[in-house]
Amino acid sequence: MSSLSSSYIHSMAATSQDHAETPFRPKLGCVKDLAESIDLTSIPSKYAYFDNTTLNKDDIDVIVEGQIPTIDFSLLNSTFPDQRAKVIQDLREACQEWGFFLVINHGIPESLMEKMLDMCKDYFDQTEEEKLKCGGEHVLAPIRSGTSFNASVEKVFFWRDFLKVWVHPQFHSPPTPAGFSEISLEYCKRTRQVARELIKGISESLGLEECYIDKAMDLESCFQILIANLYPPCPQPELAMGMPPHSDHGLLTLLTQNETDGLQLNHNGKWVNVHALPNTFLVNTGDHLEILSNGKYKSVVHRAVVNNKATRISLAMAHGPNLEKAVTPVTELVDNENNPPLYHGIKYKEYLELQQSNQLSGKSILNHVRI
Numbered sequence: 001m002s003s004l005s006s007s008y009i010h011s012m013a014a015t016s017q018d019h020a021e022t023p024f025r026p027k028l029g030c031v032k033d034l035a036e037s038i039d040l041t042s043i044p045s046k047y048a049y050f051d052n053t054t055l056n057k058d059d060i061d062v063i064v065e066g067q068i069p070t071i072d073f074s075l076l077n078s079t080f081p082d083q084r085a086k087v088i089q090d091l092r093e094a095c096q097e098w099g100f101f102l103v104i105n106h107g108i109p110e111s112l113m114e115k116m117l118d119m120c121k122d123y124f125d126q127t128e129e130e131k132l133k134c135g136g137e138h139v140l141a142p143i144r145s146g147t148s149f150n151a152s153v154e155k156v157f158f159w160r161d162f163l164k165v166w167v168h169p170q171f172h173s174p175p176t177p178a179g180f181s182e183i184s185l186e187y188c189k190r191t192r193q194v195a196r197e198l199i200k201g202i203s204e205s206l207g208l209e210e211c212y213i214d215k216a217m218d219l220e221s222c223f224q225i226l227i228a229n230l231y232p233p234c235p236q237p238e239l240a241m242g243m244p245p246h247s248d249h250g251l252l253t254l255l256t257q258n259e260t261d262g263l264q265l266n267h268n269g270k271w272v273n274v275h276a277l278p279n280t281f282l283v284n285t286g287d288h289l290e291i292l293s294n295g296k297y298k299s300v301v302h303r304a305v306v307n308n309k310a311t312r313i314s315l316a317m318a319h320g321p322n323l324e325k326a327v328t329p330v331t332e333l334v335d336n337e338n339n340p341p342l343y344h345g346i347k348y349k350e351y352l353e354l355q356q357s358n359q360l361s362g363k364s365i366l367n368h369v370r371i
């Protein structure tokens with residue numbers, strides 16, 4: 001199966017011509033087309049993530065509604081020291097207790113956020129052929145379009161199509177739809193600025209200099225990736241999964257979505273539904289924040305569930321260190337007697353490759369670098 005692309009294969013049937021050229025050329029298909037196929041009333045068994053017959057009762061998920069922390073971004077630039085101190089304290093609590101927060105008053109125009117989400121919708125509305133023009137079979141290809149997460153290694157497929165684009169330090173963009181590149185360039189620049197400001201606040205909240213993390217991780221050349229996710233309506237949402245529980249690889253991910261919810265985060269062992277208010281960012285901490293803070297700020301495990309009513313589009317902007325950095329816990333947060341380093345250093349690019357080329361599963365890659 002190693003020659004299969006990361007795009008999902010709905011059918012192993014191939015034309016005789018395909019067979020003549022490449023013996024193992026599958027018919028590629030996205031879950032959007034599957035969902036739109038006429039009379040789809042049940043999901044193919046390959047998408048059955050929850051299996052009622054084998055479900056252990058300990059695995060049954062508890063879903064709760066939680067009061068997710070809110071960060072008023074505008075206060076980070078307040079000229080009143082009290083206000084800045086308050087928001088730094090809010091960030092500390094949010095990172096320590098949740099690994100997740102909503103960001104309001106971030107200054108990015110709502111119109112730009114809407115245009116970017118519309119562009120993602122237009123991208124997914126293209127034909128399969130147009131989407132495949134993006135190519136990118138390798139997990140580290142700068143532009144990759146596909147379905148599920150990594151179909152070449154998965155036993156169960158996820159109810160999700162995706163586009164992943166590396167947008168910093170080198171900017172890439174799919175050639176179509178028209179206008180994607182211009183909107184995306186602006187959106188990536190603005191979200192990167194917000195992420196770096198948040199990271200400065202987080203640095204301070206750890207008792208470090210404001211620019212400590214920015215400098216140590218070389219965020220001037222930070223790795224930024226745009227991940228657009230499409231979750232079409234699913235006839236059996238209780239059996240399928242959009243994205244399985246996982247933590248993100250980088251430092252901070254800024255997520256926006258259309259009007260449909262579906263993100264859940266794991267908080268004290270329970271799944272919490274996240275409801276996004278318009279014009280806000282849902283921000284989660286990633287594995288590299290956990291590594292550099294020596295476990296003080298843990299990356300949050302989250303997942304995306306699906307529904308049978310409306311298509312959900314989410315847009316995650318993930319920000320990590322410079323890809324060449326091998327990140328270890330910062331010396332200021334380590335003390336060999338009482339607080340020894342908990343993680344090995346591994347080059348971020350290798351970490352990313354490990355995550356992308358395996359099955360997405362909880363914090364399995366972070367566990368790989370735990371001492």
Ligand SMILES: O=C(O)CCC(=O)C(=O)O
Nearest residue numbers: 227229262263304314316
């Ligand atoms: O769609 C979502 O809400 C979650 C997406 C996500 O976790 C990711 O792209 O890493």
Ligand SMILES: [Fe+2]
Nearest residue numbers: 246247248302
């Ligand atoms: Fe994620």
